[in-house]
Amino acid sequence: xxxxxxxxxxxxxxxxxxxxxxxxxxxxxxxxxxxxxxxxxxxxxxxxxxxxxxxxxxxxxxxxxxxxxxxxxxxxxxxxxxxxxxxxxxxxxxxxxxxxxxxxxxxxxxxxxxxxxxxxxxxxxxxxxxxxxxxxxxxxxxxxxxxxxxxxxxxxxxxxxxxxxxxxxxxxxxxxxxxxxxxxxxxxxxxxxxxxxxxxxxxxxxxxxxxxxxxxxxxxxxxxxxxxxxxxxxxxxxxxxxxxxxxxxxxxx
Amino acid sequence: xxxxxxxxxxxxxxxxxxxxxxxxxxxxxxxxxxxxxxxxxxxxxxxxxxxxxxxxxxxxxxxxxxxxxxxxxxxxxxxxxxxxxxxxxxxxxxxxxxxxxxxxxxxxxxxxxxxxxxxxxxxxxxxxxxxxxxxxxxxxxxxxxxxxxxxxxxxxxxxxxxxxxxxxxxxxxxxxxxxxxxxxxxxxxxxxxxxxxxxxxxxxxxxxxxxxxxxxxxxxxxxxxxxxxxxxxxxxxxxxxxxxxxxxxxxxxxxxxxxxxxxxxxxxxxxxxxxxxxxxxxxxxxxxxxxxxxxxxxxxxxxxxxx
Numbered sequence: 001x002x003x004x005x006x007x008x009x010x011x012x013x014x015x016x017x018x019x020x021x022x023x024x025x026x027x028x029x030x031x032x033x034x035x036x037x038x039x040x041x042x043x044x045x046x047x048x049x050x051x052x053x054x055x056x057x058x059x060x061x062x063x064x065x066x067x068x069x070x071x072x073x074x075x076x077x078x079x080x081x082x083x084x085x086x087x088x089x090x091x092x093x094x095x096x097x098x099x100x101x102x103x104x105x106x107x108x109x110x111x112x113x114x115x116x117x118x119x120x121x122x123x124x125x126x127x128x129x130x131x132x133x134x135x136x137x138x139x140x141x142x143x144x145x146x147x148x149x150x151x152x153x154x155x156x157x158x159x160x161x162x163x164x165x166x167x168x169x170x171x172x173x174x175x176x177x178x179x180x181x182x183x184x185x186x187x188x189x190x191x192x193x194x195x196x197x198x199x200x201x202x203x204x205x206x207x208x209x210x211x212x213x214x215x216x217x218x219x220x221x222x223x224x225x226x227x228x229x230x231x232x233x234x235x236x237x238x239x240x241x242x243x244x245x246x247x248x249x250x251x252x253x
Numbered sequence: 254x255x256x257x258x259x260x261x262x263x264x265x266x267x268x269x270x271x272x273x274x275x276x277x278x279x280x281x282x283x284x285x286x287x288x289x290x291x292x293x294x295x296x297x298x299x300x301x302x303x304x305x306x307x308x309x310x311x312x313x314x315x316x317x318x319x320x321x322x323x324x325x326x327x328x329x330x331x332x333x334x335x336x337x338x339x340x341x342x343x344x345x346x347x348x349x350x351x352x353x354x355x356x357x358x359x360x361x362x363x364x365x366x367x368x369x370x371x372x373x374x375x376x377x378x379x380x381x382x383x384x385x386x387x388x389x390x391x392x393x394x395x396x397x398x399x400x401x402x403x404x405x406x407x408x409x410x411x412x413x414x415x416x417x418x419x420x421x422x423x424x425x426x427x428x429x430x431x432x433x434x435x436x437x438x439x440x441x442x443x444x445x446x447x448x449x450x451x452x453x454x455x456x457x458x459x460x461x462x463x464x465x466x467x468x469x470x471x472x473x474x475x476x477x478x479x480x481x482x483x484x485x486x487x488x489x490x491x492x493x494x495x496x497x498x499x500x501x502x503x504x505x506x507x508x509x510x511x512x513x514x515x516x517x518x519x520x521x522x523x524x525x526x527x528x529x530x531x532x533x534x535x536x537x538x539x540x541x542x543x544x545x546x547x548x549x550x551x552x553x554x555x556x557x558x559x560x
Contacts, residue, residue: 002327008357012346019345087341091400094305094335095358096327253267253308 005097009105010112013079017113024075025117028067032121035063036128039185050187051218056129061212062184063125065146068118069179069204072147073171076110076154081161084250093252099245103155110151111144118143132215138223139214145230146207152237159250178204188220203233255319256280257332257408257439258304263313265299265463273299275463277313281408281441286434288454288471289443292557296463297443298338301410305335317408331359334401338412338443340393344386348377351385352399359404371402374429391422398429409433411442415449427453447550451475461557477552483514483525485532486541495535501528 017024036056044055051058083089092102125131133139161167182204188196199205200221210226213219219226244251258281265274274296281287291297302308304315306326315322317329343351352368372378375395380388385396394414401409411430415423430440430453444450450457450471457474459467490509501524503512516523532539 002360004360004362005358008354011357012354015346015350086343087337087339088343090305090307090335090337090341091355091358093307094330094333096330096360097358098327248309253302 002095002097002101005095006101006105006108009092009102010109013106013109014112016079017075017109024113025120028071028117029120029124032063032067032124033128035059035066036125040128050190051216053216053218054129057131058187058212058216059185060122060125060129060131061215062182062208064118064121064143065204065208065211066179066184067121068114068143068147069150069175069207070171071114071117072110072150073154073157073175075113076107076151077158077161077167077171078154079106079110080155080158081167084158085164089251099242103152103241103245107148107151107155110154111147114147114151115143118147134217135214139211142207142211142214142226142230145227145234146211149230149234149237152234152241156237156240156244159244162250178202179208183208183220187218203229206230254283257283257318258441259314259316260300260304261314263300263303263315264311265296265303265308266311273463274303277460277463277465279458279465279468281439282456284434284437284439285455286430286440286442286453288450288457289441289460290445290447290450290457290553291443291460295460297460298412299463300460301335301337301412301441301443305333305410306330327360331404332407334404334406334409336394336397336401336409336411336414338416340390340397342385342393342396345384347382347384348372348388348396348399349381351396352403355400356403361404367405368399368403371399374432375399376425391418394418394422402433406438408439408441411440413443413445415444415446423449447553459553459556466556474552480546481516481518482545483516483528484543484545485512485514485539486543487511488538488540491537495537497535498528498531501531 036059039059040056044059047055049055083092122131157167157170181199182202183199188199188205188209191199206221206226206229209220210223210230213223213226243249258279260277260279263274263277264272266272277296277300289297289300299308303310304317304322306322306329310323315329317332320329320332322329346354349368349372352372353363356364356368369378372381375398377392377395377399380392385393388396398411398414414430415426418426427449430442434440442449442453454471457467457469457471458465487510491505491512492509494503494505494512501514503514505512514525514528516525529539
């Protein structure tokens with residue numbers, strides 16, 4: 001293992017985070033606070049309770065997941081897309097470093113950043129509503145698994161994208177709708193049964209459900225299923241990344 | 254001594270079906286400066302990209318210091334520093350950070366003293382804390398060289414190092430290359446400038462349309478440069494060179510109105526005086542004369558046209 005190379009990539013990516021602290025950390029925190037004002041205060045005053053938990057408290061895990069998902073994808077996709085765009089990828093490709101090490105560096109940094117962000121948002125939420133975490137270890141497990149999985153997914157998008165439009169397209173057109181429809185702001189059980197069935201095809205439902213369970217022990221689907229689906233998506237992303245590097249897709253002629 | 258780079262039977266066909274390299278065989282000796290000359294699209298950059306691991310070969314083998322570039326890529330790539338043709342640099346990092354990053358990427362432990370030396374040698378020391386985006390093109394080029402040298406490579410690839418660089422900076426770059434060679438680094442440079450190859454290289458290779466068409470010691474090539482050509486226009490058409498002039502190896506033009514004579518300006522005697530008097534003795538009258546020096550450029554152009 002070329003640990004120094006992993007370290008170099010990881011620190012390089014983290015330096016980018018600190019340099020762009022405003023976009024990286026401040027803006028997601030601001031937008032999450034806005035969600036709290038709009039959903040928690042305005043709508044929450046009419047819904048009051050979901051499955052025994054106050055609405056403001058209920059949406060916290062969903063909001064954290066929403067940010068972790070979108071930030072993981074955008075961090076990781078931009079992290080690998082930019083060297084491709086600027087041409088500096090030549091150096092990564094010519095270095096004595098394996099593909100596995102490249103992925104650890106980029107995906108590790110992107111996941112670290114979104115985990116930090118998720119925790120900051122959680123702390124911010126604590127200012128608005130009382131927080132209670134039943135299973136902190138499981139909470140962290142879901143957080144880390146999700147951050148890593150979607151950073152891998154973002155890495156794939158960053159390799160695939162050959163323009164800034166494409167870089168934005170998947171997060172905008174696929175991930176954001178899936179997250180909004182994945183039960184961030186409501187329990188899937190609140191939907192009519194037809195919609196409920198359709199919703200179960202949305203992978204994000206399982207992530208949010210499992211994550212929410214670790215807070216309040218309430219879930220739309222069983223925790224085992226949540227964990228299994230997350231792990232399944234992680235493995236699928238790993239296989240795609242392995243294929244990308246084996247074939248040199250969009251990286252090497 | 255075994256070559257430090259050994260390319261055998263290397264071919265590259267792109268997905269579009271374009272054959273960029275056709276069966277290249279090339280050995281680079283340890284410690285030499287090798288200049289690869291060729292027109293645009295000849296395959297220079299493709300060849301370098303494959304050696305450095307940026308593109309995949311379609312056929313053939315490459316060994317760097319005995320290490321196969323595919324099977325033993327870590328050992329092979331550790332030995333190489335690459336300065337690509339395009340100015341691909343980070344924008345917002347400082348010079349110091351980007352050069353240190355390169356060293357880490359190549360798996361070398363931190364060594365601020367070495368980075369300091371590299372930056373000083375390239376006159377970048379006072380810019381070490383500047384963001385790269387604020388530097389001029391020539392400085393960015395030097396930053397790329399610094400990145401390539403950050404991990405103490407034994408082989409340095411310079412792809413068009415002086416393209417778009419002003420005269421003074423070009424001279425400075427040559428100086429840097431010579432110092433590197435003196436420290437034992439093997440250097441492969443590609444260039445459009447014949448002058449640069451003449452100035453720098455120990456050996457010169459010419460590549461065209463994916464094939465190496467010439468590899469020669471510069472000294473041998475320069476000897477060819479010493480040759481001059483005398484063309485004599487004749488008043489009357491000549492059907493054949495008279496036998497009494499056979500010793501001069503004259504060449505008769507197709508229309509029979511001109512003969513050419515090759516001579517060496519560096520030789521003890523050029524033979525021009527005796528040729529002229531012998532021509533007169535043979536009754537051949539001259540209407541005009543013209544001499545021409547063949548340059549490396551001529552050799553290059555004629556080689557490239559032949560293919």
